[in-house]
Amino acid sequence: MKVHFIAIGGSAMHNLAIALHKKGFEVTGSDDVLFEPSISRLAKQGILPEQNGWYPEKITNDIDAVILGMHARVDNPELLAAQQKGIKIYSYPEYVYEQSKDKLRVVIGGSHGKTTITSMILHALQAAGKQFDYLVGAQLEGFDTMVQLSDAPLIVIEGDEYLSSPIDRRPKFHLYKANIGIISGIAWDHINVFPTFENYIHQFEIFIQTIQPQGSVFYAGNDDVLKKLVEDNQSPVTKTAYNLPEYEVVNGITSVNIGEKKYPLQVFGEHNLLNMEAARSVCAALGIAADGFYSSMVTFKGAARRLELLGKNEVTNIYKDFAHSPSKLKATINAVKTQFPFRELIACMELHTFSSLNKEFLSEYAGCMDEADKAIVFIDAQTFVQKKMEPYDAEVVKAAFDNTDLLFFDQQQDLAAYLEQQDLTGKNLLLMSSGNFGGINLNELSTKFLNK
Missing domain, CATH: 3.90.190.20 (Mur ligase, C-terminal domain)
Known part of the structure; x- marks a missing residue:
């Protein structure tokens, strides 16, 4: 497969480009401005554009797919060339789905906590020796890239509610068609795209409707707006609330208490404990017992820039x-x-x-x-x-x-x-x-x- 990235320098875009390159794809790309760490990471893989700018001559008939980043404009010359040639154009969430449509897809949505919940799930899966792919919004300790695509039967995806591309105004998390979904909470955001709270809430209703038959959604039980939304939704999926676990804070250390056992954590705050319960719910559905999950959380240090x-x-x-x-x-x-x-x-x-x-x-x-x-x-x-x-x-x-x-x-x-x-x-x-x-x-x- 030959794939060309328009706006390859974006955080998610350059990670997807590297993931496909490692999978054996022929990857090319363009951008009008590139920053670190994208420059070094793309250069290391040999897929850094030789010079900045847009070059429609790069859009050749042997390209199988073009992946379009949000940074590009609708009049981008490479995009116009691809449209003229009839080459299939994907947003990056569309292409991630294309590469994972035969996998079990876990998608983490919500106004807050997405990166942390995703990171916790990945940490627990890694500790349990599971095989999985992933897409996460921050660089994590123990993971070389923010995207991995392989032959693993499972993928864990951080599901952003922002737009997919300049020509696809759907929120990203609508495109992944989750088998297991999480909604961590709802608080109005992205008002340039969702001008009213009602419009913003509606995106999460649609997300639940995109969950596949026999699928499930876990949601924060302490969020009244979210609770009503889930309870009113008629989608035929299993709906399960999660809540705070029993915990204590002693000498600046937070511990989760399960029965007689205490699990001292390196993260803290009730929002992180709720994030942890979201992750535990998913991991239980994936066959990881509570003790194994909490034991892995003892060594979880948090995602970059999250406390x-x-x-x-x-x-x-x-x-x-x-x-x-x-x-x-x-x-x-x-x-x-x-x-x-x-x-x-x-x-x-x-x-x-x-x-x-x-x-x-x-x-x-x-x-x-x-x-x-x-x-x-x-x-x-x-x-x-x-x-x-x-x-x-x-x-x-x-x-x-x-x-x-x-x-x-x-x-x-x-x-x-x-x-x-x-x-x-x-x-x-x-x-x-x-x-x-x-x-x-x-x-x-x-x-x-x-x-x-």
Whole structure:
């Protein structure tokens, strides 16, 4: 098979390209801009484009399929050439389904926790010696790539609800046709695509309807909106709620208690314990007993940028987290406060995505940082320029978060200077963003704090 990738540099796209290359496919690709780690990883496999840009002459008649990434536009010259030649064009979720339609497909959906749940399932399957393929949204310890496609009978897929491609407006997780589905919770997101909460919720109804006959869906029992959606859905699939396990926190260590046995964990927070129960439910359906599952969780360190410990000493822990939506912020802040109830918490988050920056959506953040002892919000002033959005000031942010004590920064150097002045003795620092805080090196910042 000869496959060409349009916008090969994307996170999911370059991983899929590598997976197909390893499977023996002839892989080519193009992109107008490439960043690390895509450049190094594609170069290592010998499939890095020789130069950036779009070249319609690359679209030759011997190509079996074109895979189109979200970064490309509808008038992309290579896309137009493929359409003119009648070459089959896939979005990457479509092509993942094409490669896995004869496998048992586990698909993890929901507004939050998808990457962590997927990672936990993969960790448990690996510990149990199972053969499986996967697609996950973060680099995981013990896994070379974020996508693997082989002859394994099972695939575990992180099912994003965002659009599949510039010419396919369906959410990705609708295309995988799950045999086993998970919905971790529902909290309005991607308002540029789903302008109302009702429209957003409807995507999860459709997801349940895409689950195959005799299939099943596991869902978070503590989410009232989700619970009603699942109970009202008429799809002929098995529907099972999962809830928090029995647990305790002693000396900063969370343990799950099953009968007389305790399993000390390296992750913490009720949102992660719910994620763990979602993963356990799936693993039970795949033949992994509870003791085997929880025993594997003892060594699970978490996915990259999900409550990732940057550094610590006896009196301070510093974390970074991918949290950026209101529900994720609230859950992550609560997790750190619950784990370390006697330490002050400085919580700093960056508004970065289109949805989070939208003034119509901003009020959804009301109260979500109230558990932090000191709350800081950062918007890189350049982000407004890049996204062609009207900027707003500190008063708008404070009103939206309903927190007059909140600190606001829109210049990277001002935020960095403020953070470096802080005394973290007896305190924890939590840095949350789907961006990069304007280029602040968080590892260097952490080292400075811990070496004071």
